[in-house]
Structures are given as structure tokens and as C-alpha cells.
């Protein structure tokens with residue numbers, strides 16, 4: 287395969303974001319903006335990629351290196367003097383390492399995360415051997431973008447930056463989204479000739495269009511606006527987030543996932559959802575969730591790094607993190623599964639229950655209002671309403687073990703470490719501090735005393751005497 291170099295510009299400060307986080311490190315649907323941009327160029331077939339860094343370079347490099355290792359190199363632009371200067375830094379860094387490159391150079395912006403690999407491939411193909419090709423787009427409100435100046439034949443002959451536009455040029459709605467393919471040999475020569483005699487005193491990459499037009503036809507490929515949106519502020523970040531989110535959920539729907547409303551279902555890019563699973567509106571799947579076929583995740587559930595097995599049903603507003611939910615388990619509504627909750631097949635965890643670091647065996651049920659932390663629960667166990675595992679002594683966490691078939695009466699506290707043997711009963715309202723033998727019954731509460739006729743005597747005594 288022939289070589290294609292990609293350059294991704296990400297040295298700018300992103301002042302308009304008004305954020306302590308560098309612009310390209312803002313997250314969209316589970317990935318940072320720069321990762322979306324680099325993924326696109328690599329999937330488009332770039333054989334080497336150079337990311338131009340400057341502002342917050344350590345942070346940006348750390349994120350990029352962690353994901354791509356040595357598939358991506360960096361070029362430092364320590365005094366940002368414009369997009370042309372940024373590409374010059376990339377070309378110099380790349381040549382220093384690997385020598386001069388005359389083939390196609392794909393240039394994209396780190397703040398343009400929606401562009402699809404197939405669009406970049408189409409641009410590479412359309413440009414072919416010509417010196418300069420670019421995406422183009424039409425906007426009702428072109429402010430902020432470079433305008434495309436065309437000749438009578440309709441070919442681009444120059445890109446005029448917003449701040450340099452005459453009144454007539456400013457009215458042009460044909461804009462530059464900032465995605466180009468430039469031949470390496472032309473790029474090297476043209477970059478060397480760039481001058482900063484413009485409104486911003488910068489070296490504009492966009493001036494290459496006019497230079498190229500003198501030599502050959504400039505190719506432009508009209509693109510879908512939704513892909514070409516740039517992010518300069520938080521409002522635009524919200525817009526591209528909606529675009530990418532809906533792209534993910536629509537792809538899942540096409541793949542057979544029962545998504546009721548793609549626009550209000552939030553699935554991060556590294557989650558896997560099998561065909562015939564169902565996701566209701568307001569569901570959030572974050573990190574690396576896996577949802578199996580036939581599972582049903584109902585309205586408003588928020589799951590992060592959770593595995594949901596076949597046929598499980600998560601009722602509305604279940605919140606779960608780092609957990610596994612076994613086949614045909616039923617959870618919620620309003621359940622909270624904290625890290626390390628492992629629910630076996632057909633387990634029930636009902637409303638207002640909280641679980642943490644607990645394995646729960648097949649068919650066990652924790653129906654209502656319980657706290658179950660640091661537990662080992664066997665199969666067929668019943669945990670009554672309001673049961674609390676007292677797992678913490680102020681210094682350490684201790685384990686509560688409920689063996690197969692045991693039954694914990696409502697409103698009991700189990701003071702860990704403690705074990706309730708197989709098939710044993712704990713009477714309601716007990717505070718259990720010692721192990722209960724298998725098949726035993728533990729009652730640990732005050733005995734009930736009934737006093738006949740006492741209520742009316744008490745009322746007579748308590749009633750104020752006017």
C-alpha cells in the first residue's frame with residue numbers, strides 16, 4: 287500500500303471553551319476530541335500520523351500515546367503562529383525522522399471530531415495526484431469560517447479568512463471546514479513561501495489554496511455539514527456531542543438493538559450491545575458496558591463498565607458501576623449496584639437496595655431497602671426488607687456470608703464478620719453478631735410483652751387535665 291501521512295493540528299489554546307481542560311481533551315461519547323480526530327485519519331488509511339501539540343502538550347501527548355503508542359508521532363509548535371506554521375512544524379519533525387515525503391498528506395483539525403474515515407478516503411481519492419484537495423461546505427451562517435472564492439468554472443482559487451473578508455466575500459456561504467489533502471512536494475515548497483501579511487499576522491495554511499490554484503485545479507469535495515462541524519466553544523461541543531451520540535445509537539439500531547429513541551439514548555463508543563437487547567429512553571451506557579441479547583435496560587438506567595447478561599431486566603433508574611448482572615436477573619427500580627457486585631442467574635435486587643463487592647448466587651432475592659456490602663451470598667437466599675450488612679468497624683471492612691437457602695428476616699443487622707449457615711433462619715429485627723449454624727434459627731431481639739388493658743390506663747395518665 288502506498289504511504290499516506292496525516293497531520294492533525296492540536297496546538298491551539300481553545301480559549302473560547304473557557305475551561306481548565308485543554309480543548310482537544312474534552313470528552314465526547316467516551317473518547318476525547320483528539321482521539322476521535324486521530325481515529326478518523328488512521329481508519330482512513332494514514333500510514334503515519336503526526337499530531338501538532340503546543341498548549342498543554344504533556345497532557346495531550348499522554349492521552350494520545352496511551353491510546354496509539356508509536357503509531358502516532360508528535361511535532362511541537364511552541365509559539366503558535368497559525369495553521370500554516372503548525373503544519374510546517376509537522377513537516378519538519380516528520381522529515382527529520384523519516385526523510386522527505388512527496389505523497390499525499392492528509393491534514394485535519396483536532397477540533398473537528400465528527401469527520402468519518404470514509405469521507406477522508408473520498409477526499410484522498412478525489413485529490414489523486416493533484417497538489418491540493420479540500421472538503422467544502424455551505425452554511426447559512428458562515429461567520430468564523432474561511433470563505434471559498436471560486437472562478438467562473440466554479441473551482442476554488444482562494445480561501446479568504448473571516449477576518450480578511452471584504453463585504454462581498456463575507457456574504458459567501460461556501461466555507462472551508464479545514465480538511466485537506468496536499469501533495470508532500472508541493473506542501474514543502476508552498477509552506478516555505480507563506481507570509482503573515484494578513485489581519486491576524488499569522489501564517490495561514492489556507493493561503494496554500496491560491497498557490498495551488500496557480501499550478502493546477504483545486505479539488506473540493508462537498509461534505510455533509512454534520513461531519514464537518516468544528517468545536518470552538520461549549521455550545522459547539524454540545525452540538526457535535528449530539529451528532530456523535532446519535533451516530534452511535536443509530537448504528538446500534540441498524541444492528542438490531544431495540545433502541546426506542548436514538549436521540550435520548552446515551553451509549554459511549556466502547557460499549558457493546560447485542561442485537562435484540564432493548565434500551566429505553568434516558569439510558570446511559572458508559573465506559574465499556576456489554577449488554578447481551580434479550581436484556582432489557584429500562585428508562586433512566588445509568589451503567590458504567592457493567593456486564594448485563596442475556597434476558598436480564600434492569601427496571602427504571604437503576605444505577606450500576608463495575609458490576610455484572612447475570613442471565614435473567616431482575617434489578618430495580620431505583621437499585622444501586624456499586625463496584626464488585628456480581629449477580630448470578632435469576633437474582634432479584636429490588637427497589638432502594640444498595641450492593642457493593644458482593645457475589646450473589648442463583649435465584650437469591652434482596653427485595654427491598656437493603657444494604658449488602660462485602661458479602662458472599664449463596665443460591666436461593668432470601669434477604670428481607672431493610673436488612674443491613676454492618677461491614678465496617680471504622681477501620682476495616684468485614685465479610686458477611688449467607689450460605690445457600692438461608693433466610694434473613696426483615697430489618698435484621700448482620701454484624702460482620704459473620705456467617706449464616708445453609709438453610710438457617712434469622713428472625714426479623716435481629717442483630718446478629720455470632721455465626722448461625724446451618725439449619726438453625728437465630729433470634730436476637732427483645733422478647734415481646736403484652737399488658738392487657740394498658741393502653742387506656744396510659745392514655746388516662748397522659749391526657750392533660752385542663
Ligand code: UD1
Nearest residue numbers: 295296297298366367368369372396431432462463464516
Ligand atoms: C481555521 C481555518 C478556516 C476554517 C476553520 C474551520 C486557517 C487560517 N483558517 O480557522 O479557514 O474555516 O479553521 O474550522 O487555517 N492550530 C494550531 N496551531 C496554530 C493555530 C491553530 O495547531 O498556530 C490548530 C488549533 O489547535 C485547531 C486548528 O488548528 O485545532 C484550527 O485552529 P483555529 O484557530 O480554531 O482556526 P479557525 O480560526 O477556526
Ligand code: CA
Nearest residue numbers: 397516517518
Ligand atoms: Ca476552529
